[in-house]
Amino acid sequence: MASFRLGMIGCGTVGSGVLEILHRRRDALKRLLGRGIEVARIAVRDPDRPRHQVYGFVDPDVFTGNVARVIEDDSIELLVEVAGGVDAPRDWMVEALRRGKDVVTANKATLAFHGEEIFQVARECGRSVYYEASVAAAIPIIEMLQNGLVANQVTRVLAILNGTCNYILTRMELDGVDYGVALRQAQEKGFAEADPTLDVSGEDAAHKLALLARIFTHSYVPVDRIFTEGIQRISREDMAFAEDLRYRIKLLAIAKLSEEGAWDLRVHPAMIARDSILAQVQEEYNAAYVKGDAAGPMLIYGNGAGSFPTASSVVADIVRAVKGDRPVNGEEPQESVQLVPIENVSLRNYIRTIVLDVPGVLGRITSHFGMRGISIASIRQPEAKVGQPVPVVLVTHKAPDKVVTDSLCELERVGLLLEPPTRIRIEE
Amino acid sequence: MASFRLGMIGCGTVGSGVLEILHRRRDALKRLLGRGIEVARIAVRDPDRPRHQVYGFVDPDVFTGNVARVIEDDSIELLVEVAGGVDAPRDWMVEALRRGKDVVTANKATLAFHGEEIFQVARECGRSVYYEASVAAAIPIIEMLQNGLVANQVTRVLAILNGTCNYILTRMELDGVDYGVALRQAQEKGFAEADPTLDVSGEDAAHKLALLARIFTHSYVPVDRIFTEGIQRISREDMAFAEDLRYRIKLLAIAKLSEEGAWDLRVHPAMIARDSILAQVQEEYNAAYVKGDAAGPMLIYGNGAGSFPTASSVVADIVRAVKGDRPVNGEEPQESVQLVPIENVSLRNYIRTIVLDVPGVLGRITSHFGMRGISIASIRQPEAKVGQPVPVVLVTHKAPDKVVTDSLCELERVGLLLEPPTRIRIEE
Numbered sequence: 001m002a003s004f005r006l007g008m009i010g011c012g013t014v015g016s017g018v019l020e021i022l023h024r025r026r027d028a029l030k031r032l033l034g035r036g037i038e039v040a041r042i043a044v045r046d047p048d049r050p051r052h053q054v055y056g057f058v059d060p061d062v063f064t065g066n067v068a069r070v071i072e073d074d075s076i077e078l079l080v081e082v083a084g085g086v087d088a089p090r091d092w093m094v095e096a097l098r099r100g101k102d103v104v105t106a107n108k109a110t111l112a113f114h115g116e117e118i119f120q121v122a123r124e125c126g127r128s129v130y131y132e133a134s135v136a137a138a139i140p141i142i143e144m145l146q147n148g149l150v151a152n153q154v155t156r157v158l159a160i161l162n163g164t165c166n167y168i169l170t171r172m173e174l175d176g177v178d179y180g181v182a183l184r185q186a187q188e189k190g191f192a193e194a195d196p197t198l199d200v201s202g203e204d205a206a207h208k209l210a211l212l213a214r215i216f217t218h219s220y221v222p223v224d225r226i227f228t229e230g231i232q233r234i235s236r237e238d239m240a241f242a243e244d245l246r247y248r249i250k251l252l253a254i255a256k257l258s259e260e261g262a263w264d265l266r267v268h269p270a271m272i273a274r275d276s277i278l279a280q281v282q283e284e285y286n287a288a289y290v291k292g293d294a295a296g297p298m299l300i301y302g303n304g305a306g307s308f309p310t311a312s313s314v315v316a317d318i319v320r321a322v323k324g325d326r327p328v329n330g331e332e333p334q335e336s337v338q339l340v341p342i343e344n345v346s347l348r349n350y351i352r353t354i355v356l357d358v359p360g361v362l363g364r365i366t367s368h369f370g371m372r373g374i375s376i377a378s379i380r381q382p383e384a385k386v387g388q389p390v391p392v393v394l395v396t397h398k399a400p401d402k403v404v405t406d407s408l409c410e411l412e413r414v415g416l417l418l419e420p421p422t423r424i425r426i427e428e
Numbered sequence: 429m430a431s432f433r434l435g436m437i438g439c440g441t442v443g444s445g446v447l448e449i450l451h452r453r454r455d456a457l458k459r460l461l462g463r464g465i466e467v468a469r470i471a472v473r474d475p476d477r478p479r480h481q482v483y484g485f486v487d488p489d490v491f492t493g494n495v496a497r498v499i500e501d502d503s504i505e506l507l508v509e510v511a512g513g514v515d516a517p518r519d520w521m522v523e524a525l526r527r528g529k530d531v532v533t534a535n536k537a538t539l540a541f542h543g544e545e546i547f548q549v550a551r552e553c554g555r556s557v558y559y560e561a562s563v564a565a566a567i568p569i570i571e572m573l574q575n576g577l578v579a580n581q582v583t584r585v586l587a588i589l590n591g592t593c594n595y596i597l598t599r600m601e602l603d604g605v606d607y608g609v610a611l612r613q614a615q616e617k618g619f620a621e622a623d624p625t626l627d628v629s630g631e632d633a634a635h636k637l638a639l640l641a642r643i644f645t646h647s648y649v650p651v652d653r654i655f656t657e658g659i660q661r662i663s664r665e666d667m668a669f670a671e672d673l674r675y676r677i678k679l680l681a682i683a684k685l686s687e688e689g690a691w692d693l694r695v696h697p698a699m700i701a702r703d704s705i706l707a708q709v710q711e712e713y714n715a716a717y718v719k720g721d722a723a724g725p726m727l728i729y730g731n732g733a734g735s736f737p738t739a740s741s742v743v744a745d746i747v748r749a750v751k752g753d754r755p756v757n758g759e760e761p762q763e764s765v766q767l768v769p770i771e772n773v774s775l776r777n778y779i780r781t782i783v784l785d786v787p788g789v790l791g792r793i794t795s796h797f798g799m800r801g802i803s804i805a806s807i808r809q810p811e812a813k814v815g816q817p818v819p820v821v822l823v824t825h826k827a828p829d830k831v832v833t834d835s836l837c838e839l840e841r842v843g844l845l846l847e848p849p850t851r852i853r854i855e856e
Contacts, residue, residue, distance in 0.1 A: 140575070147568070151741075297730065301727040308722040325751070
């Protein structure tokens with residue numbers, strides 16, 4: 001049987017990994033598939049730049065500066081898009097689908113913003129878009145939601161989908177360092193970009209949650225409908241208090257199905273029980289806890305970034321495309337989804353602030369919350385010299401998110417606080 | 429499009445769950461697949477026994493006492509075997525495959541003993557055997573190995589595949605009870621059979637490891653080539669010492685690829701680091717830690733038994749069969765595999781025994797091991813009244829398994845021990 005011809009756009013970290021794996025596993029994959037896989041064409045910005053690290057894996061002649069030579073070549077059955085960017089990849093994918101090619105991509109941003117159109121074109125053309133590598137790199141979370149849990153109504157997802165944030169939070173916790181120091185460590189280790197905004201703001205995790213939510217909500221969820229808060233304001237003090245309270249702080253992507261059938265979708269730092277299995281996911285690793293009505297609770301854990309871990313999933317998708325396995329779950333025309341606004345979500349909260357140690361200050365703060373219907377589960381106030389500022393930590397019972405937000409706003413205006421309060425939501 | 433017709437053999441715990449899920453998710457599955465799924469015939473031992481619990485999900489007329497009415501009905505495209513047993517299911521599966529049907533099964537014992545023949549017939553007939561539910565129930569470990577990690581050389585698997593043993597060990601640890609008490613608790617909770625031998629002996633885990641090993645070794649591994657040891661001799665004292673040493677005891681199914689390309693496959697109780705993520709898998713849950721050369725370390729966790737968790741995977745397999753997704757990895761003609769015999773595996777060991785507290789006894793024991801090339805990493809001997817028997821715990825450095833086994837045998841003959849030693853292998 002003739003080789004399966006694919007074309008690639010991009011040949012950076014992920015692309016090089018794909019070429020190396022396809023080379024290394026060539027015989028094994030050929031034996032499994034009954035045919036070889038040939039990388040027929042690779043479009044890159046500068047085709048003349050020497051790429052010695054991949055010349056052992058692919059003929060130097062396959063490089064081109066012209067994406068049309070990949071997309072318009074009808075002998076190429078599959079477009080593998082590993083270039084990055086947001087809008088240009090949309091154009092390439094749409095055009096490739098229209099020309100009868102399947103698409104494999106690791107590009108979460110493009111799918112989060114242009115997914116509706118891309119999946120629609122794929123449906124019209126009877127082609128498939130495979131995107132396992134776009135969420136949590138090596139972890140086959142897309143496959144698990146599309147296939148393994150297809151018999152389930154997913155009712156809950158709690159996921160650590162951003163390795164940069166998880167690495168920073170782990171360093172803050174284990175080394176007792178500030179956010180800024182941990183961020184620099186992450187940058188030195190290659191776990192954070194020079195401009196880390198996309199990661200630390202929670203946006204990247206929100207893109208990924210939007211992609212997962214397509215599958216288990218059977219609905220298109222615009223990224224801007226997902227409440228998103230980053231980790232930039234978490235401090236060393238919060239880490240210490242979290243440990244004291246038997247919690248650990250993680251940036252979580254959360255999806256919960258309400259009894260009324262609406263979805264609560266959000267991304268924010270959360271305190272979770274220190275002895276929960278999700279809390280054991282440390283360093284740069286990713287994981288997803290998923291609960292299905294039949295399967296019960298599941299957890300899947302692994303590398304959420306890196307050349308080979310990402311390429312591992314890209315190649316798994318290439319194999320699916322060669323075999324002709326068509327994803328169905330998450331690819332069908334989408335229903336409309338009902339969302340629970342963050343304002344109505346009822347959670348416990350950790351609140352830390354600094355107050356002047358004057359008589360009655362704690363009483364005034366607790367009665368401030370009490371009058372707004374927020375009851376306090378516990379208070380910690382370390383002893384301090386009289387008249388010196390002291391940190392105060394409150395844990396609330398469950399209260400609607402907006403009530404807590406508004407109460408904190410008002411409390412700031414009262415003038416009792418020496419520092420704006422930090423609030424971290426608690427997930428049980 | 430006409431409904432997809434399947435026939436089922438067996439309608440016990442798993443079968444009822446399958447019928448309920450197919451009913452509950454009927455509309456969702458039909459929307460995804462573009463056609464309905466019809467349970468056209470169910471063969472059971474006693475078709476006349478009332479089955480009110482499933483009459484809401486399926487027409488009572490589909491029940492038959494004659495398996496031939498499932499297997500020989502050419503309008504039925506798929507056999508779902510959830511009856512249990514070992515030899516009879518082999519005959520049903522082979523006959524169904526020869527008649528052009530695909531097969532979905534939850535039956536690990538039949539596949540462990542007759543898998544070679546069944547997969548061979550499937551290949552000859554161009555049909556597929558789907559068996560996700562046969563290992564770790566709800567956890568899509570087969571799919572992960574067949575698809576998600578297809579680009580990888582798997583180099584290591586450490587898995588908790590028997591929920592009965594994991595529940596018993598958890599109870600012993602958390603409640604401080606003896607093996608016998610924990611076993612009875614497991615039986616009362618429905619986590620252990622009246623005759624628990626298959627589970628507590630490690631045999632069931634070995635069957636499952638044999639099935640997984642087919643996929644990642646690309647080889648047929650006879651169950652009797654897998655070294656297997658059960659949990660029956662683990663005591664409350666071992667649990668306490670394990671905690672003291674910062675370990676936890678788990679029944680592990682282990683596969684390791686040696687640098688020479690041979691596979692070390694075994695099932696036995698093992699001490700693992702208490703703070704490792706695998707050690708957090710408690711109660712009746714299952715999990716598999718898998719390391720691939722590209723993906724790196726992965727963990728997947730979930731329910732390893734139960735009606736709905738198992739049925740969740742059976743229905744996922746039914747969906748695959750309806751879609752026509754053909755597994756390739758693990759289904760190809762098998763290569764021969766080179767195994768590392770347990771005798772040559774080099775591990776650290778925990779050794780507990782009871783000695784008479786006479787002067788020089790510890791010295792004689794350590795020199796006994798020293799003379800055989802086993803060096804001792806640590807010794808614990810709680811203080812006892814002079815002349816009274818005292819427990820002694822040794823942790824060895826790495827030593828070949830056979831050397832340790834023989835040394836323990838010889839030590840027993842020396843007459844220093846008041847109780848045969850307990851030895852638990854340590855996995856780092």
